[in-house]
Amino acid sequence: MRAQGAGCPAALLLAVGWLLLAGLQPSRGANVTALQDPGGVREGEDEGDTETYEEAENDSEEPESDASAEAEEEVQNRTVVKEVEFGMCTVTCGVGIREVILTNGCPGGESKCVVRVEECRGPVDCGWGKPISESLESVRLACVHISPVNRFKYMWKLLKPDQQPVILANDSAILEVQREIHPMAFECDTLENNEIIASVKFTIYTTNELQMRSSRPDTDAVLVFVLTIGVIICVFVIFVLIFIIINWAAVKSFWEVKACTTEVHSEPGSMRYKNLTSLDQSPTEIPGREDDALSEWNE
Structure with missing residues (x-):
């Protein structure tokens, strides 16, 4: 009895195991199909993604080509x-x-364009300059400089004959001087980094000298006018002489023709003069002829 009772539970366990195995097989197939379907969907999605990626690459290639063209132009x-x-x-x-x-490479196809403005320099000695403004009482002088004015240093000197120049206290670019009874001379040195880059001198005349110099322009104008007229006449005479030399044959023939015409006109005049003289003499000769005729008639 115990053997039969022990065998029944074992048989039941086997039957339950078979049933569980039989039920698990279809569920595994469903799981397999379920697992396969997402994989297929993923493949489709991957294909779609690849297509959109290729389109994005094509779209991105166009701006890259434009950028490369611009880079080539640059x-x-x-x-x-x-x-x-x-x-x-x-x-x-x-x-x-x-x-x-x-002159080459200007924007907009222009032939010339200004790139920048830079500093340029010439000889240091600028000789004698002119005041920027003057009156009968004072004169304003200016040193050689460019903007900014405070970039340079300025040294004003009063020049005296046979003496050392006197350095003035004024260190600005502009100097105002009052006229005195004697003419004066000033000099201004423009310095950069303690090096003289420009030097200019000025002469300050007295009031009387200034008035005399201001009255000279009238006489100077008359002199210039006379000289101009004289130069024009000289140039005209020179051109006439050159023309005569170049066309000497034509001028010579012209004068010969003119001389012939004057001779022709002079011959009729002389004939007329002779006729008039003969007419003047004929009345004096007529009485003598009448006397001869009367004497012959009487005979």
């Missing part, structure tokens, strides 16, 4: 040889400014 612009020339300096001595002009 490289070409950089490779263009830029030719530069310099304008005239604003001064002939001392320190001034000039323009730097680009």
Whole structure:
């Protein structure tokens, strides 16, 4: 009895195990199909993603091509040889400014364009300068400089004959001087880094000298006018002589024809003169002829 009772539970366990195995197989198949379907969906999604990625790449290639074209243009612009020339300096001595002009590679296809303005220098000695303003009482003088004015240092000197120049206390670029009974001479040195880059002198005349100099322009104008007229007449005479020398044959023939015409006109005049003289003499001769005729008639 115990053996049969022990065998029944074992048989029941086996049957339950088979049933569980039989139920697990379809569930595994469903799980397998379920697992396979997401994989297929993922493959489809991956294909769609690859298509959109390819489209994005195509779209991104266009701006890259534009950027590369712009980069090539920039490289070409950089490779263009830029030719530069310099304008005239604003001064002939001392320190001034000039323009730097680009003659090749200007924007907008312009033939020339100003790139920048730079400093230029000439000889240090500027000789004798002119005041910036003057009156009968005072004169204003200016040193050679460019802006900014405070960039340089200025040294004013009063020049005296056969003596050392007297350095003035004024260290600005402008000096105002009162006229005195004697003419005066001043000099201004423009310094940069304790080096003289420009030097100019001025003469300050007295009031009487200034009035005399101001009255001279009238006489100077008359003298200039007379000299101009004289030069014009001389030039005209020279041109006439050159024309006669070049066309000497034509001038000679012209004078010969004119001489012939004067002779022709002179011959009829002489004939008329002879006729008039003969007519004047004929009345005096007529009485004598009448006397001869009467004497012959009487005979």
